[in-house]
Amino acid sequence: MTHTDLVIVGGGIFGCAIAYYYSKNNPGKNVMLLERNELNNAATSRAAALMTMVRSKRSYIPLTIETFKVAKEMEKELGESLDFKVVGMMHLAASEGTLKDLEELISIASEYDQEAYYITKEDAQKRVPWLKVDEALKIGFVPNEAYCDPYMLGTFFARCAKLRGAEIRQGVEVIGLIHENGTVKGVKTSHGEIIAETVVDAAGVWAPILAMEMGAGLPMAPVRSQYWITERSDIFPVDSPMVLMPDAQAYARPEGGSLLFGIREKKSLVASPKDVPNDITDFVFSKDEGMNDLLENGEKLARFFPEFYDIGIKYYVAGFSGYTPDSQLVLGAVPGIKGFLVASGCCGAGISVAGGVGLGIAEMASGRSNPFDFSEFGISRFGEINPFEQDWLNRCASARSKKLSG
Numbered sequence: 340m341t342h343t344d345l346v347i348v349g350g351g352i353f354g355c356a357i358a359y360y361y362s363k364n365n366p367g368k369n370v371m372l373l374e375r376n377e378l379n380n381a382a383t384s385r386a387a388a389l390m391t392m393v394r395s396k397r398s399y400i401p402l403t404i405e406t407f408k409v410a411k412e413m414e415k416e417l418g419e420s421l422d423f424k425v426v427g428m429m430h431l432a433a434s435e436g437t438l439k440d441l442e443e444l445i446s447i448a449s450e451y452d453q454e455a456y457y458i459t460k461e462d463a464q465k466r467v468p469w470l471k472v473d474e475a476l477k478i479g480f481v482p483n484e485a486y487c488d489p490y491m492l493g494t495f496f497a498r499c500a501k502l503r504g505a506e507i508r509q510g511v512e513v514i515g516l517i518h519e520n521g522t523v524k525g526v527k528t529s530h531g532e533i534i535a536e537t538v539v540d541a542a543g544v545w546a547p548i549l550a551m552e553m554g555a556g557l558p559m560a561p562v563r564s565q566y567w568i569t570e571r572s573d574i575f576p577v578d579s580p581m582v583l584m585p586d587a588q589a590y591a592r593p594e595g596g597s598l599l600f601g602i603r604e605k606k607s608l609v610a611s612p613k614d615v616p617n618d619i620t621d622f623v624f625s626k627d628e629g630m631n632d633l634l635e636n637g638e639k640l641a642r643f644f645p646e647f648y649d650i651g652i653k654y655y656v657a658g659f660s661g662y663t664p665d666s667q668l669v670l671g672a673v674p675g676i677k678g679f680l681v682a683s684g685c686c687g688a689g690i691s692v693a694g695g696v697g698l699g700i701a702e703m704a705s706g707r708s709n710p711f712d713f714s715e716f717g718i719s720r721f722g723e724i725n726p727f728e729q730d731w732l733n734r735c736a737s738a739r740s741k742k743l744s745g
Contacts (some may be wrong), residue, residue, distance in 0.1 A: 350374025355496035356697025362503035379493035385658030402695025428484035523679040532653035546683040547726040557618035560735035561606035561659040566601035570651035604632040609736035624657035668718040
């Protein structure tokens with residue numbers, strides 16, 4: 340039997356970030372991160388990784404600002420570059436509804452001292468040659484937005500945590516919790532029991548399975564996220580801005596001379612956490628590689644990307660993300676249970692908010708006050724739910740289908 344101060348279940352970007360901050364801010368304590376497969380090999384490595392600071396959801400902004408801050412600190416510590424692509428984000432509004440949203444977004448940017456302004460159609464066309472801007476009512480530009488390699492960012496968190504003494508065990512599966520009278524005291528693993536003062540459930544889309552041992556229904560569900568990467572073309576400059584097209588429910592970003600883009604399908608694929616395989620490496624998310632979804636939404640996307648029907652598709656990437664009905668994270672303590680914290684429900688924003696999530700949960704695990712406001716992310720905000728019921732799963736999937744942003 341092993342003893343430690345903190346056990347983190349799950350080696351995705353949330354788990355790695357928590358291990359980093361806990362080891363950094365608690366030099367006299369021990370932290371152990373457990374991953375049954377390889378670090379950052381599920382949702383993290385399949386993310387489009389749009390590092391969006393300026394969002395309509397104000398609660399996400401401080402978390403993303405922290406990610407940008409810590410990225411620079413880790414680069415300095417390791418003497419290596421994360422190679423964040425700071426190309427900016429272009430927001431194209433082509434209807435009265437999305438115009439109102441854009442005007443609010445520009446206002447939100449000023450609240451957080453983030454640069455944001457409107458650009459002309461001519462300027463937008465010059466920056467993004469593939470983009471058709473005829474229908475745009477206004478085009479906003481946030482110059483300091485970026486995208487990154489999500490696997491590399493997660494790995495940086497893990498490497499810096501190890502330098503500070505964090506113990507990271509891969510190939511170790513957590514098969515249950517050790518608990519008594521409403522207090523979690525450790526975990527049962529494929530390699531024996533581990534006793535800990537605090538356990539963090541950062542198991543991604545599988546997190547509800549562990550939490551249900553304590554009678555806690557985590558308000559999220561595994562919903563498919565998918566994107567496509569085109570063939571290379573001169574119309575896709577490597578340094579062009581990312582683009583959000585809410586009227587097409589689509590986003591796009593450069594990808595080494597190609598275009599990476601995603602769309603919101605009418606009915607998102609959802610699964611019970613119990614039905615998601617432990618290793619999704621060979622899981623077939625869509626036999627047609629999402630082509631039916633593309634055809635369904637092609638007309639909307641082609642309004643802004645006329646070459647959509649002509650350009651070849653080279654890669655299809657899909658993964659499960661934890662979605663909630665309100666598209667908010669699932670973070671913090673489970674009411675009525677001691678020694679147990681949850682960090683899950685990324686809602687497609689896990690990479691950008693990882694720094695804030697890691698710091699906030701690590702401070703809570705340390706018994707200190709959380710520097711961020713997690714009140715909108717509460718585990719019990721939907722009341723008592725069963726995360727495995729089909730009605731609940733459909734409710735979460737619907738939230739992704741209606742999403743307008745990236």
